[in-house]
Amino acid sequence: xSNALVPMNANEARTGDHGELIQLVSFSLDNEEYGxxxxxxxxxxxxPSITRVPNTPHYVEGVINLRGKVIPIINMRRRFGLIEIEYxxxxxxxxxxxxxxxxxxxxxxxxxxxxxxSSEIQPSPAVVxxxxxxxxxxxxxNQAERLLxxxxxxxxxxxxxxxxxxxx
Amino acid sequence: xxxxxxxxxxxxxxxxxxxELLEKLDDDLIALEKASDDPELMNRIFxxxxxxxxxxxxxxxxxxxxxxxxxEDVLNRxxxxxxxxxxEIMDVVLEATDLVKTLVADIKGGEIVDREINETINKLIPLxxxxxAAPAPPxxxxxxxxxxxxxxxxxxxxxxxxxxxxxPAVAMPPAAPRPAPEAAKKPAPxxxxxxxxxxxxxxxxxxxxxxxxxxDLMNQVGELVLERNRMIQLNQDLQGGTSDHILFSEEFxxxxxxxxFVTSELQMQVLKMRxxxxxxxxxxxxxxxxxxxxxxxxxVDLQIFGEETELDRSVVDEIGDPLIHLIRNAMDHGLxxxxxxxxxxxxxxxxxxxxxxxxxxxIIISIKDDGRGIDTDRVGRKAIEKGLITEEQLAAMTQRxxxxxxxxxxxxxxxxxxxxxxxGVGMDVVKTNIKKLNGLIExxxxxxxxxxxxxxxxxxxxIIQSLLVEVEGEIYSIPxxxxxxxxxxxxxxxxxxxxxxxxxxxxxxxxxxxxxxVFNVKRCHDQDNFCYIVVIGSADKRVGLVVTRLVGQQExxxxxxxxxxxxxxxxxGSTILGDGRVALIVDPVGMVDGGEGASGGR
Numbered sequence: 001x002s003n004a005l006v007p008m009n010a011n012e013a014r015t016g017d018h019g020e021l022i023q024l025v026s027f028s029l030d031n032e033e034y035g036x037x038x039x040x041x042x043x044x045x046x047x048p049s050i051t052r053v054p055n056t057p058h059y060v061e062g063v064i065n066l067r068g069k070v071i072p073i074i075n076m077r078r079r080f081g082l083i084e085i086e087y088x089x090x091x092x093x094x095x096x097x098x099x100x101x102x103x104x105x106x107x108x109x110x111x112x113x114x115x116x117x118s119s120e121i122q123p124s125p126a127v128v129x130x131x132x133x134x135x136x137x138x139x140x141x142n143q144a145e146r147l148l149x150x151x152x153x154x155x156x157x158x159x160x161x162x163x164x165x166x167x168x
Numbered sequence: 169x170x171x172x173x174x175x176x177x178x179x180x181x182x183x184x185x186x187x188e189l190l191e192k193l194d195d196d197l198i199a200l201e202k203a204s205d206d207p208e209l210m211n212r213i214f215x216x217x218x219x220x221x222x223x224x225x226x227x228x229x230x231x232x233x234x235x236x237x238x239x240e241d242v243l244n245r246x247x248x249x250x251x252x253x254x255x256e257i258m259d260v261v262l263e264a265t266d267l268v269k270t271l272v273a274d275i276k277g278g279e280i281v282d283r284e285i286n287e288t289i290n291k292l293i294p295l296x297x298x299x300x301a302a303p304a305p306p307x308x309x310x311x312x313x314x315x316x317x318x319x320x321x322x323x324x325x326x327x328x329x330x331x332x333x334x335x336p337a338v339a340m341p342p343a344a345p346r347p348a349p350e351a352a353k354k355p356a357p358x359x360x361x362x363x364x365x366x367x368x369x370x371x372x373x374x375x376x377x378x379x380x381x382x383x384d385l386m387n388q389v390g391e392l393v394l395e396r397n398r399m400i401q402l403n404q405d406l407q408g409g410t411s412d413h414i415l416f417s418e419e420f421x422x423x424x425x426x427x428x429f430v431t432s433e434l435q436m437q438v439l440k441m442r443x444x445x446x447x448x449x450x451x452x453x454x455x456x457x458x459x460x461x462x463x464x465x466x467x468v469d470l471q472i473f474g475e476e477t478e479l480d481r482s483v484v485d486e487i488g489d490p491l492i493h494l495i496r497n498a499m500d501h502g503l504x505x506x507x508x509x510x511x512x513x514x515x516x517x518x519x520x521x522x523x524x525x526x527x528x529x530x531i532i533i534s535i536k537d538d539g540r541g542i543d544t545d546r547v548g549r550k551a552i553e554k555g556l557i558t559e560e561q562l563a564a565m566t567q568r569x570x571x572x573x574x575x576x577x578x579x580x581x582x583x584x585x586x587x588x589x590x591x592g593v594g595m596d597v598v599k600t601n602i603k604k605l606n607g608l609i610e611x612x613x614x615x616x617x618x619x620x621x622x623x624x625x626x627x628x629x630x631i632i633q634s635l636l637v638e639v640e641g642e643i644y645s646i647p648x649x650x651x652x653x654x655x656x657x658x659x660x661x662x663x664x665x666x667x668x669x670x671x672x673x674x675x676x677x678x679x680x681x682x683x684x685x686v687f688n689v690k691r692c693h694d695q696d697n698f699c700y701i702v703v704i705g706s707a708d709k710r711v712g713l714v715v716t717r718l719v720g721q722q723e724x725x726x727x728x729x730x731x732x733x734x735x736x737x738x739x740x741g742s743t744i745l746g747d748g749r750v751a752l753i754v755d756p757v758g759m760v761d762g763g764e765g766a767s768g769g770r
Contacts, residue, residue: 049749051642051742051749051750051751051752052642053729053733053736053739053752054686054687054688054689054736054738054739054752055686055687055688055736055737055738055739056733056736060733062750063729063733063742063750063752064750065744065748065749065750068727068744069727070727070728070729070730070742070744070750071730072729072730072732072733098732099731101730101731101732102730103730103732157732
């Protein structure tokens, strides 16, 4: 994830012009809107058939075959401790590059690609929406009609790996 | 100093050729020691070193030229009969070869290090002036070897470390773990590369493929393209209405058959390209055995069979270490000293046989010695001493289980760890590596007669034959190599011993593992009394997996689950089924050990 997404840099940028332009893919989870760096998103697919993998953390939905490559699928609702819902027509898997490996994330819906100036990113407030780990929130974007939470999945997974390996 | 070579291609060619020559050279040198009067062999050795010298002088690698030049001179004298080959001379020549390897490894690494080469060269020089009639007695030779280095260090290289001067002297006492010439070589600057050089040189980043194999491959690909075009055509015909469903299905059936034929041919071809002879690993051993025999004061005749047996490079890469451990083990623990052997009424020289052979879809490698065999009483006692097992456990053990004790981590019959063995790590490494390869290991041993370690390994790790099974609606794949048999049984025949479900199978009590429990599968079928048992074995242990249904046998390509899910218990990987879904591959090793844990724990 580019440095521009780190809130501190955003503050620096504010002192100059309006900061560099970054693009985010926005998606929704339990009526909240989130964003991730567009460069990290490889593709967005509909729900294929998922093979369950036993003895994994509960939020690992399983694995899928992505054109010959087997990639793990994470259920974001479960990962963030939100109420689970049935998959519907809007449900998507966002395939992203996390530390050099492809991973899929199940989200409620993917809405659009938005452009923002890095100066619009604010550090996340001390208390944010239910359940989501503070560490993986890179910042908040507060635009007139919307509030977007910027996620840093890299952080989420380095932390998860620690947990996973700790259990073994 | 970075390498300044204008023609990268030339350099690569040089490296490939030199690496190949050097690998062969080691082998030939050892063979020469046994048959020093073989002119053909002698000439071949001379030619190899000469070729290396020629090429390196052309490319301007000065250090390399200097070493190879002197080595060549010594070999030339040997060839002309002006010098008699002794094992001391051989040590020096081998040392020079090692140095050449190190230097080549440097070039390969892209950085020429200014290495100290004079020490080795100075050992070679006395050999050039020695009188032909009187080959120096070994003692004198050893002294000259030891004296040469300090002279060298005093000379050109200013930064020569004092330690280097001291080292040969320190190495001289007989208590030194290695014989003097070996030890004298150790502290020399090439040391850094010495150990790694062999591995570095034989790395597997480039492949030489027979042009014919490539042509065949191209042909197959051509066929595949044709069949694809045919498929597109068929689809267009159907869409466009020029073909009806009956015709289409008939044509499509034919196409599917041809496709399957072409792809399996293609698969074979590619697999063949990945295959390399096991010789690649075996050729290191004569040298290892030679130096070990000298260290241990034993006489060994190493016989190698079946080195032309081919197996996948992924497997070749992995078996080197376990084999070295097994050979060390046989040399150190198995074979007796010449005196002991004579006392036991055997020949002075021990025999160590290393053999490889194909058997179906696996390769069998055996390491056999005619030494003292495994003393099960002693092994048992030691295991109790080390607290690895209890008296009661020992009493209940079969001979086979007692053999298995030597694989326990921390087990060693030695009271003191030596340079060679005794830390109780080696055999554990063997077992772990063999398990990693989905292999089986078997021990045959008779006290006083010798022992044999038999490794059974799969030919390749990329594509395996597997048995697809259904567990309450989920499909799992079990590597066929570890499946011993399958049977359909009535669940009422199960017995429970100490909370562990078992099945009486002929004269054996088979522990059972219910896959649905291990994998937490939700019950979807009604309780049916009949189920299937897949008996799997891993390194001598047997476990029965309880599954709902057998689906069939299929050749599957192994896909990694990625870093994130690398360590899931009981799962070795995944594969993609014909319908595009992912099926998980059961880890037989994990299952067998898991079953064991369950029987002890629950």
